[in-house]
Amino acid sequence: MSVAEHRSAALAVDGLSVRYGALKALDDVSWSVATGEILGIIGPNGAGKSSCFAAVTNSVVHGGETYLLGQPVAGVPTQELAVKGLRRTFQQNSFFGELTVMENAVSVLARDHSTAFSASLLLPWREAATRRAATAAARRLLDRFGIAALHYDKRPGEIPYGIQRLLSVALAYGNGPRVLLLDEPAAGIGGNDMRHLARILLDLRTAGLALVVIEHHMDLIMTVADRIVVIEQGRHLAEGPPAAIQADPTVLEAYLGRTQ
Numbered sequence: 001m002s003v004a005e006h007r008s009a010a011l012a013v014d015g016l017s018v019r020y021g022a023l024k025a026l027d028d029v030s031w032s033v034a035t036g037e038i039l040g041i042i043g044p045n046g047a048g049k050s051s052c053f054a055a056v057t058n059s060v061v062h063g064g065e066t067y068l069l070g071q072p073v074a075g076v077p078t079q080e081l082a083v084k085g086l087r088r089t090f091q092q093n094s095f096f097g098e099l100t101v102m103e104n105a106v107s108v109l110a111r112d113h114s115t116a117f118s119a120s121l122l123l124p125w126r127e128a129a130t131r132r133a134a135t136a137a138a139r140r141l142l143d144r145f146g147i148a149a150l151h152y153d154k155r156p157g158e159i160p161y162g163i164q165r166l167l168s169v170a171l172a173y174g175n176g177p178r179v180l181l182l183d184e185p186a187a188g189i190g191g192n193d194m195r196h197l198a199r200i201l202l203d204l205r206t207a208g209l210a211l212v213v214i215e216h217h218m219d220l221i222m223t224v225a226d227r228i229v230v231i232e233q234g235r236h237l238a239e240g241p242p243a244a245i246q247a248d249p250t251v252l253e254a255y256l257g258r259t260q
């Protein structure tokens with residue numbers, strides 16, 4: 001990968017390697033995503049896709065370098081990366097199960113705002129105004145992800161599963177990162193929920209977010225991604241636009257062919 005590519009990408013990873021004991025889960029994998037682009041990452045179960053996200057967010061020991069908005073960030077703690085604009089979701093839904101949907105949204109926005117915003121939540125004379133502002137911001141966040149008001153006062157476990165998946169993405173998005181990594185956002189959903197998710201991903205792209213999406217649902221990823229990286233057994237197998245990937249004999253042999 002050239003120096004120019006590092007500088008122009010929203011996120012670039014160069015030579016990522018991850019080992020779990022004797023297992024080489026990821027071996028010298030490189031890719032990048034630009035602002036306003038959706039990069040899809042596909043590959044068979046256990047190929048090393050989630051390990052990519054773990055390495056990029058510095059939550060696992062790894063080799064290689066990561067550049068966020070042109071700056072090397074390999075040693076930056078995960079929480080600090082989130083503040084710098086790199087956030088992720090996990091395969092499992094992730095929210096506070098005892099809080100309502102609205103309270104979950106308010107709490108991530110309080111986390112993402114400045115410490116002054118969070119501190120002001122504790123000052124009694126500013127509390128009412130701050131809470132109103134926080135609730136209004138949380139409504140805007142939930143609305144952006146198509147989460148209807150009828151769900152606001154429920155706990156996440158009480159809302160339909162498709163909406164739970166969107167809530168996980170909304171909470172990771174918070175006050176708006178520069179790069180969002182989504183690990184199988186469509187896991188366990190289908191039909192209208194999938195179409196809804198696709199629309200939201202395209203809207204986020206239009207708004208200038210860089211998105212990296214790991215996905216097993218080929219319909220979804222081939223529809224929304226601008227470019228696809230294929231990983232197999234920890235290695236970068238292929239890369240290109242969806243149509244080229246779908247027609248690539250190596251990919252068909254290694255991955256897509258097995259699902260047909």
Ligand SMILES: Nc1ncnc2c1ncn2[C@@H]1O[C@H](COP(=O)(O)OP(=O)(O)OP(=O)(O)O)[C@@H](O)[C@H]1O
Nearest residue numbers: 020023025043044045046047048049050051052091
């Ligand atoms: N914490 C861990 N400790 C040991 N081995 C792990 C760990 N996490 C992942 N692995 C192994 O590393 C390999 C890559 O796993 P990874 O989860 O990155 O693959 P994946 O492509 O995301 O798979 P899937 O599509 O099934 O989620 C697999 O063999 C997996 O069993």
